[in-house]
Amino acid sequence: MQGKSRLLILVVAVSLLITGLVLLPGAGQALKGRVAVILDVGGRGDLSFNDMGFKGTDEAAADFGLQMDEIQSASDADYLPNTRNAAISGQYDLIIGVGFLLTDAFNTVAAEFPNQKFAIIDSVVDQPNVMSIVFAENEGSALVGALSAMVAAYYGYPKVGVVLGIEIPVLYHFEAGYRFGIDWGNKKYQQVTGTNPNIGLLWTYTGTFSDIAKGYAASQAMLAQGAGLIYNVAGPLGIGDLQAVTEAVFAQRREAGPPFMIGVDANQDYLGDGHRVLASMMKRVDRGCYKAVADVVHGTFQGEIVSLGVSNRGIAISRYQDLLDFIEFGINAGAITAADKDRIISNWLTMRQGIPYWIWDAVSDLEMKIVSGEIVVPTANTVDEMLAIRAQYPLP
Amino acid sequence: MKGLAFIARLRRLKAWLFARLIGPAARAIARLRPLWESLLAGLIGLAVGAIIMLIYHFNPIQAYFALFRGSFGTVYSLSEALANATPLILTGLTFAIGLRGGLFNIGAEGQVYIGALAAIALSLFKLPAGLHLIVTLLAGMLAGALWSLPAAILKIARGVHEVISTIMFNWIAHFLSFYLIANILVDPRRAEKTISILPTARFPVLMPRTSLSYGILVSIFFVGLVLFLLWYTTIGFEVRAMGFNPAACRYAGIKRWRTALFAFVMGGFTAGLAGAVDVMGRPPSYAIFSGLGGLVNLGFNGLGVAMIGRNHPVGIVLAAIFFGGLMAGGRLMQISPGVPLELIRVVEGAIIITLAVPELIRIFRLFRGKLLIWRRA
Numbered sequence: 001m002q003g004k005s006r007l008l009i010l011v012v013a014v015s016l017l018i019t020g021l022v023l024l025p026g027a028g029q030a031l032k033g034r035v036a037v038i039l040d041v042g043g044r045g046d047l048s049f050n051d052m053g054f055k056g057t058d059e060a061a062a063d064f065g066l067q068m069d070e071i072q073s074a075s076d077a078d079y080l081p082n083t084r085n086a087a088i089s090g091q092y093d094l095i096i097g098v099g100f101l102l103t104d105a106f107n108t109v110a111a112e113f114p115n116q117k118f119a120i121i122d123s124v125v126d127q128p129n130v131m132s133i134v135f136a137e138n139e140g141s142a143l144v145g146a147l148s149a150m151v152a153a154y155y156g157y158p159k160v161g162v163v164l165g166i167e168i169p170v171l172y173h174f175e176a177g178y179r180f181g182i183d184w185g186n187k188k189y190q191q192v193t194g195t196n197p198n199i200g201l202l203w204t205y206t207g208t209f210s211d212i213a214k215g216y217a218a219s220q221a222m223l224a225q226g227a228g229l230i231y232n233v234a235g236p237l238g239i240g241d242l243q244a245v246t247e248a249v250f251a252q253r254r255e256a257g258p259p260f261m262i263g264v265d266a267n268q269d270y271l272g273d274g275h276r277v278l279a280s281m282m283k284r285v286d287r288g289c290y291k292a293v294a295d296v297v298h299g300t301f302q303g304e305i306v307s308l309g310v311s312n313r314g315i316a317i318s319r320y321q322d323l324l325d326f327i328e329f330g331i332n333a334g335a336i337t338a339a340d341k342d343r344i345i346s347n348w349l350t351m352r353q354g355i356p357y358w359i360w361d362a363v364s365d366l367e368m369k370i371v372s373g374e375i376v377v378p379t380a381n382t383v384d385e386m387l388a389i390r391a392q393y394p395l396p
Numbered sequence: 397m398k399g400l401a402f403i404a405r406l407r408r409l410k411a412w413l414f415a416r417l418i419g420p421a422a423r424a425i426a427r428l429r430p431l432w433e434s435l436l437a438g439l440i441g442l443a444v445g446a447i448i449m450l451i452y453h454f455n456p457i458q459a460y461f462a463l464f465r466g467s468f469g470t471v472y473s474l475s476e477a478l479a480n481a482t483p484l485i486l487t488g489l490t491f492a493i494g495l496r497g498g499l500f501n502i503g504a505e506g507q508v509y510i511g512a513l514a515a516i517a518l519s520l521f522k523l524p525a526g527l528h529l530i531v532t533l534l535a536g537m538l539a540g541a542l543w544s545l546p547a548a549i550l551k552i553a554r555g556v557h558e559v560i561s562t563i564m565f566n567w568i569a570h571f572l573s574f575y576l577i578a579n580i581l582v583d584p585r586r587a588e589k590t591i592s593i594l595p596t597a598r599f600p601v602l603m604p605r606t607s608l609s610y611g612i613l614v615s616i617f618f619v620g621l622v623l624f625l626l627w628y629t630t631i632g633f634e635v636r637a638m639g640f641n642p643a644a645c646r647y648a649g650i651k652r653w654r655t656a657l658f659a660f661v662m663g664g665f666t667a668g669l670a671g672a673v674d675v676m677g678r679p680p681s682y683a684i685f686s687g688l689g690g691l692v693n694l695g696f697n698g699l700g701v702a703m704i705g706r707n708h709p710v711g712i713v714l715a716a717i718f719f720g721g722l723m724a725g726g727r728l729m730q731i732s733p734g735v736p737l738e739l740i741r742v743v744e745g746a747i748i749i750t751l752a753v754p755e756l757i758r759i760f761r762l763f764r765g766k767l768l769i770w771r772r773a
Contacts (some may be wrong), residue, residue: 036731041689043737071730072737077690080607080680081476082727088472089731101588104680112605166686167578167587207574207686383584 032093035061035293036086038071040079040099042209046236047335049265049285053098053121055329056286060293066093079105087113094119094296096289100170106130117301119292121285122170128303131295133288136309137170138177138379139370140281141231143310143317144262145181146188146366147279148229150359153189153197155258157228161202163218163241165209165234172380174233174264174281175203179393180377181366188362201395202227206234215240223248223259229278231262238263242272249276256351267318267326270336274344275351280318287314311371317363323348430706433754441750445743449735458733459743466728467721473728475606480720481713482608482677483508485615486670487698488705488712489622490663494558495707495759496626497659498639503547503562504667505695506569507540511668512675512684512691513573514539516581519594528596533614533672540668541661543569548660552653558660566695570688577686592682599677609677616713618666623709631658670694703752715751722747 037057042050054070061068069092071082083105086095097106097120106120110127119131126132148160162178164171182201190196202222206214215237219230223244230245232238238261245261256275263269263280271277288308295301308314316322327344330336336344352360369375380386425432446456466473487504494501518532547565550556581590599609626632631654638645638655646652671691675684684691701719705711726740735743 041687069731069734070736071727074737074741075689075692076681076685077678078727081724082730084472084605085466085727085731101685108680169586205578207578211687383587 040101049235052285056289137173140315141177142181145178146185149182149185149199152228161222161227162231212240219244274347441747462732463725467725475608476724477721479607481716483670484716488701491702492707497635506566507667508671511536511540512671515672532597536672541664544664611673611677
């Protein structure tokens with residue numbers, strides 16, 4: 001009797017152990033341990049949109065012990081083959097597409113490979129195996145628009161400028177928000193000082209996300225027409241924008257702006273020695289990519305639309321802590337060296353303190369009103385909607 | 397006596413051997429010289445590429461394995477190589493026709509844009525399925541030829557060098573395309589691209605789940621046509637003769653304007669078709685993106701294809717497939733050993749340059765005599 005129960009216990013224990021051993025590795029999902037990041041023609045090294053996608057995925061890969069492969073596209077003819085190649089290889093837990101331009105390719109390939117998980121930034125691909133990560137760029141652009149208008153007025157400039165890339169719906173979000181923000185800033189400035197500065201907008205769609213020279217040329221033209229701030233909405237073209245801004249600053253025998261650039265996607269404040277980029281409209285592409293990878297690892301991945309905006313810090317205007325974070329990012333990217341760090345920080349503080357406190361307050365006020373829903377920033381997705389907003393906020 | 401007979405028999409054997417075996421073999425080897433020259437050049441190119449990759453600490457064996465697998469290793473990759481080759485065959489023909497006629501016509505680039513735009517423009521209209529495709533093809537072809545005419549007329553009437561005029565017309569086409577893409581042919585819902593080719597004018601996909609379309613048949617057809625025209629017709633003979641020796645041609649009464657016009661217009665047809673076939677057969681968008689995207693360099697790559705293919709239609713087919721494979725396989729090098737795109741393009745460039753060297757040497761020899769005459773005069 002006793003022997004029998006002992007045997008029974010032994011059998012139960014052994015079988016439990018065996019089932020445990022068998023089930024344990026399967027308890028989490030079997031991961032292949034690799035993720036792929038597909039970039040559009042913008043490519044790496046922009047210190048902005050593409051590098052942010054890379055950064056977020058890289059951080060997630062490091063945190064979860066995955067290997068990351070990056071796949072760049074030389075032209076739009078590469079989107080579909082690159083996506084297909086990644087899916088055919090069957091070695092990726094997740095394939096992330098960084099950029100709206102990859103939409104058609106992801107739509108096609110996601111249907112061909114229903115068991116492969118995909119995530120796409122800046123676009124909605126309505127398929128069960130694709131996570132679509134979109135941002136409320138209009139909200140962040142409204143914040144920097146308001147800031148630009150008030151700062152331009154404060155320094156006595158008649159205009160602000162925006163250099164955009166290829167005309168895609170995502171960029172309409174930026175333009176719409178920026179127009180609204182400038183209008184809001186004009187009104188706020190009038191409230192405080194009693195005079196309406198009537199800051200106007202100069203805007204150009206350069207038709208490229210890669211030709212830095214076009215950013216330089218566009219910015220130079222805008223500065224010549226009296227723009228006090230240039231908002232970069234074209235990833236790598238910001239490098240050209242900043243070059244033009246820097247030359248304009250040096251021409252006045254100064255080191256620090258105005259004129260200033262407004263950075264985009266990443267925090268680009270540390271560029272221009274910390275005092276020629278006034279602020280950045282941070283679009284946390286990195287957080288979006290990180291979330292997609294984390295969801296796959298945790299087994300909670302869904303083919304859903306993830307919307308990031310001001311309220312959940314997916315969109316934000318750059319602050320001091322962001323400066324510190326992104327100085328590290330810039331050092332890693334080789335844009336600056338560790339020796340520049342202290343000087344950049346002190347330059348940045350001086351630059352920001354040079355602007356009256358009430359202007360920063362007003363921007364925070366706008367931010368809070370957007371979060372609370374008191375102010376709804378308009379946006380546009382189609383040409384017609386964009387034309388309507390241009391008509392509503394002409395900003396001559 | 398017996399010894400002499402033996403020697404005589406040996407001599408006869410030797411003569412027979414030379415006449416029947418060694419001679420033809422040697423001639424065959426001599427005729428295949430371009431092939432082994434290319435193979436040797438290709439090996440040198442691969443070696444140069446390998447050294448470059450080694451310098452940047454990438455495993456060249458792994459990289460070349462990915463290159464091969466991504467170009468010809470699977471049915472999918474072979475299809476991609478052929479899809480890439482489709483327009484390159486046509487732009488290769490453009491350059492080859494010109495060079496055969498003694499012209500350095502590098503206008504294919506601009507003619508590709510114009511051909512593609514004409515094809516897109518035809519999708520503003522609705523037509524029945526088969527007819528729409530044919531009309532669109534014809535439009536692309538004619539548009540390419542029309543764009544080559546100014547350079548042809550300038551050459552014939554005023555002696556303007558075609559290198560200068562075609563480069564200038566390439567840029568005119570470039571910026572004209574920018575304007576048309578952004579303003580006239582723009583997709584009202586997607587401002588970054590033109591309207592798409594309507595399904596009635598698209599080439600169906602030849603291999604499912606690949607980019608290979610029936611458009612490749614157009615390329616193959618034109619290879620045959622150009623082969624026939626250049627080698628089996630009077631005008632073709634005149635064109636080739638003009639390329640060999642213009643002075644002798646003039647003495648023989650061959651009209652220079654005829655051969656130049658033929659070379660330019662035929663080149664325009666093929667380049668325009670290259671653009672049209674590309675947009676009509678390239679999934680998923682069937683459209684031109686702002687910045688011209690995938691069309692950029694189709695014309696100039698045709699130059700490389702023609703060089704590697706020794707400016708012969710058959711050689712061009714092989715070279716274009718090789719070129720297309722290199723482009724398709726290069727993509728896979730990013731995935732497997734993780735070679736960055738920039739380095740892949742350097743490696744590809746090294747291979748292409750070494751492959752083009754034998755033909756470049758031949759062309760320089762061909763033109764050297766003319767240059768000397770030009771200097772004396």
